[in-house]
Amino acid sequence: MAYEVKAGSVEWNPGPERLRELTEKMPNSSVTEFANVVVKARVDSRSSKSTFIAEDSTNTTKQTITRAEYDRVADVQEAYLAHEHVVVVDGYIGSDPEFRTRARLVIEASNANIAGMQQQLYYPVGEEYDPGTWEPDTTVVYTPNLPMEGYPNDRLIAVDLNSNITRVFNSDYFGESKKGGLRMWNNIVYERGGLSLHAGCKVIPTGGENKTVLIVGLSGTGKTTTTFTTQLGSKPVQDDFIALMPEGRVYSTENGCFAKTFGLDPEFEPTIYRATTKPDAYLENVSVDEHGKVDFFDTSYTKNGRTTWPFKYVDPWPADQVEPAEFLLILNRNENIVPGVARLDREQAAAYFMLGETTGTSAGGKDEEGKFLRVPGTNPFFPRDMADMGNRMLDLLDGHEMKVFVLNTGRVGGGDGDERGKKVKIPHSSAIVQAIVEDTIEWEQDPDFGYEIASSLPGVDDIEILQPKRLYERQGRLDEYKAMVERMKTERREYLTSFRGLDDAIVKSIR
Incomplete structure (x- = not known):
């Protein structure tokens, strides 16, 4: 009824x-220098x-x-x-x-x-x-x-x-x-019969074909940025949620975008910046002075400033002309030993999808910001038993082959303020995405985690971003590295085991 x-x-x-x-x-509410409207809400996150x-x-x-x-x-x-x-x-x-x-x-x-x-x-x-x-x-x-x-x-x-x-x-x-x-x-x-993914979707033309790429990630991990950053004339289809159905079919959800504005810079995110400064965009919890001047870098109220605007402002790929998904990128905003990119086999893909590892951001409020999190599928909005999510993903991968990767959108070797660490910058991530779809990465097996890591990748000259173990070795921190390897593998297995009914092949893929 x-x-x-x-x-x-x-x-x-x-x-x-x-x-x-x-x-x-x-x-x-007030009107900004861009002639759009901004509202300062009492609540600053979900x-x-x-x-x-x-x-x-x-x-x-x-x-x-x-x-x-x-x-x-x-x-x-x-x-x-x-x-x-x-x-x-x-x-x-x-x-x-x-x-x-x-x-x-x-x-x-x-x-x-x-x-x-x-x-x-x-x-x-x-x-x-x-x-x-x-x-x-x-x-x-x-x-x-x-x-x-x-x-x-x-x-x-x-x-x-x-x-x-x-x-x-x-x-x-x-x-x-x-x-x-x-x-x-x-x-x-x-x-x-499908699975909703907390994911962006983009189409990248290459080799005479239009490659469909899905980008899974918790809010604030770079999902929208990765979706809108251009490679080879790519166009976004969706930035936040899609339906993945049998045979790799993809369906969009939204006719607009709800994007974070913290640190929004026209140099690095020109597409999002242009749309956000349109007159009919809505801003929420974005810093604005009494003259309407907007400051996307001011976090005195919150880092979780937001904007909505119609998707037409980013010249999207037609949602009804999307080929079956060929690539799935799982974003992990990490700060220690996760490489810039790792290639996964089928069982590993379902496992790392279920692990949903990342460092929390302001999108999840003060309880999550800056903390290490595991959110299955990076989807905190899945309203069923989480084992259903992992098992359905394994079923979908059985019925349609996708190439699956983990991308670190954070740092290696140490967090913010740790001079020993290195940031994985937006240009690094963009080069990784392009190399994935062009198949120009040289791979080797990581002896510690069993997935494949890059030994050579066009556009990323720093091997320590691709293989963090080398950074730890150069800095005399190998004991720290080895301890993290063992701790992470143990914790990952224990975490996956906690989901009653989860396919055993997913748990056993963490070796």
Whole structure:
């Protein structure tokens, strides 16, 4: 049964101009030097500790609530909305008419920036759209100004996968709208026989063919940057979520981009910079002075400044003309012994996908920033038992061959402030991606981890980025290196073993 909007008053699918008008009325908004609008939200990152799934709608056992509790908070929210002015934004997750999902956002009009940002990400409804008959497949009901006592920070994201309704309380961070819809869509894709990937997608023309590359990574690890950085005239298809289906078929999700703005530099990320400075881009938690001057490097409030804008601004590859995926890149923002690139076999690919290793960023809030993390599939929005994710990935790799690699987008030899370490820079990562699709890397087996590492790679002259062991050896730190090797292999095996039902071949690939 479709969700029925019952509010004090409703604006149905208002246009971009009306949402911009409402946003400019918000007391925490202002207009920037680029003539776009910026909002300083109370909340500066997604609230993972406040996210709970109705236990009878999922097979996961982590962070669930009872059906009775979900119904209780739903009643509280509906009673609140009965006296509020709301806007409803309808659209599609995905562009393919045979695969797309009808989506709806219901939100207080006093937080219209979230509606404006979400409208940029949805694919639009067509001329046949009638709000009276539109029946969404996923619905996010969003009350940023309604606290929910008893939950962390009086904040709650309550997810019901039976009805595909997510209810958000007391957060004014746009990411809860975006991820609310995509979290439910994750489950829909799984039930259709595929797997949702927290991934960018790009097409790179080479050798007379158009190569489809998927880039998996936790928020803030360089996924969007890697997707938009150009090699050989490449074009982006999607920057955050895709569906990977049997036979390597790829489906897009969003008609816009939600990108981090910290350190945004036109020299290194010209595509994202140009789009972010367009007049109809939305900015969130980006530093702006009283004159509208934007500072993408000021982190006095947060490093997790964000922007949304229409995907058309980056001249994307047509989403309906994407060949089956040929390459899968797993990003790991590491700072010690992970090489710039490593090539994986089938079982290793599923294992490192499940390990989802990285250093946390501000996108996950203060609880994650700067800490070593393992997030299966680098997808914290998968609402099922995590073993389902690893096993489905192995099945998809069985049915369609992909070349899979781990890319370190961080450092080797030491973290920020450690003079002994070296940064893997954006030009390094770009050269690695190009060499992968052109097949110009010379490989050798790493005796410690069993995967293959590069002995020669055009565009990366520093062998210590490609083989960190050499850096440790030159610096007289081999004992430190060997200790990390043994610790990492032990911890990886233990971590994979913790997933009951995970295919044993995935665990045994860590040797």
